[in-house]
Amino acid sequence: MTNNKGTIDIAEMICGVADNLRTQYKILSQIPHHGERGRQLENVLSQVIEPYLPRRFGLGTGHVIGPEPFGDDVQSLQTDIVIYDALDAALLFAGCDYQLFWHETVHAVIEVKSKLNSNELKKALKNIQAVKKLARPNSSKAIFGIIFAYTSELKNPIQSTTKNVDNHTRGYNPNELADLIFILDAGCRKDFKELKLDMSRYKPEDYDKRVSIQFELCEDYKYRPSIVQRGAFFYFLVTILRKLGISKGFEYFPKKFMMEAVEFIEWSPWGK
Numbered sequence: 001m002t003n004n005k006g007t008i009d010i011a012e013m014i015c016g017v018a019d020n021l022r023t024q025y026k027i028l029s030q031i032p033h034h035g036e037r038g039r040q041l042e043n044v045l046s047q048v049i050e051p052y053l054p055r056r057f058g059l060g061t062g063h064v065i066g067p068e069p070f071g072d073d074v075q076s077l078q079t080d081i082v083i084y085d086a087l088d089a090a091l092l093f094a095g096c097d098y099q100l101f102w103h104e105t106v107h108a109v110i111e112v113k114s115k116l117n118s119n120e121l122k123k124a125l126k127n128i129q130a131v132k133k134l135a136r137p138n139s140s141k142a143i144f145g146i147i148f149a150y151t152s153e154l155k156n157p158i159q160s161t162t163k164n165v166d167n168h169t170r171g172y173n174p175n176e177l178a179d180l181i182f183i184l185d186a187g188c189r190k191d192f193k194e195l196k197l198d199m200s201r202y203k204p205e206d207y208d209k210r211v212s213i214q215f216e217l218c219e220d221y222k223y224r225p226s227i228v229q230r231g232a233f234f235y236f237l238v239t240i241l242r243k244l245g246i247s248k249g250f251e252y253f254p255k256k257f258m259m260e261a262v263e264f265i266e267w268s269p270w271g272k
Contacts, residue, residue, distance in 0.1 A: 058086030066134035081110035108144035116149035
């Protein structure tokens with residue numbers, strides 16, 4: 001969309017990406033077979049993410065293999081989306097819809113969930129832990145672990161998600177925790193009235209009816225939840241790009257774009 005001056009409405013374009021994902025979810029959720037539905041939702045997310053990544057990154061799915069491939073406990077569980085070095089590294093095995101990735105070539109993994117509930121969250125956390133365990137002792141190589149959910153079945157998703165993560169990760173090494181949890185459709189704005197969402201910048205009709213929640217792991221190994229009202233998926237994407245060491249084009253993002261196209265607040269049960 002362009003305005004009367006002929007300039008591009010960047011915010012409108014970016015906010016439309018989240019709307020498109022929600023539409024795809026609504027369509028694909030009609031597939032009755034759980035496994036096929038999940039595979040299609042993984043493909044949709046991969047197809048949306050891939051164009052934003054520099055060509056040195058590749059996307060695939062399969063297992064991540066540790067430094068001693070024929071030993072015990074050196075393989076991850078089945079991983080939905082793997083972001084790996086496509087420029088200077090080779091795959092251990094390359095099938096049509098399945099690959100084996102050397103641990104040292106992997107930058108990030110994404111576990112994709114149709115509907116996030118306590119059991120699905122537990123499985124996703126365990127899958128990410130299995131990948132992170134493959135690092136050699138004292139290795140500087142870290143893999144960014146992400147959980148992406150299209151919707152949530154958890155009531156009071158901020159409190160419920162943080163509580164469930166805490167319960168499911170007891171006994172985990174802090175370095176084995178998921179780094180990012182993102183719920184695309186976490187509910188309506190009216191469901192979060194007690195958090196006093198800032199709607200002062202735009203008219204009510206300019207806001208998304210649905211909101212997203214992003215939980216980012218902090219240095220103290222606690223999760224900082226952010227409610228994203230506009231530009232939700234782009235906010236998620238930029239977080240991944242930063243973790244991959246990509247900042248070009250986004251240095252100005254927090255100061256300019258975020259305050260104009262992404263309205264969010266932070267809430268933490270542990271305080272500031």
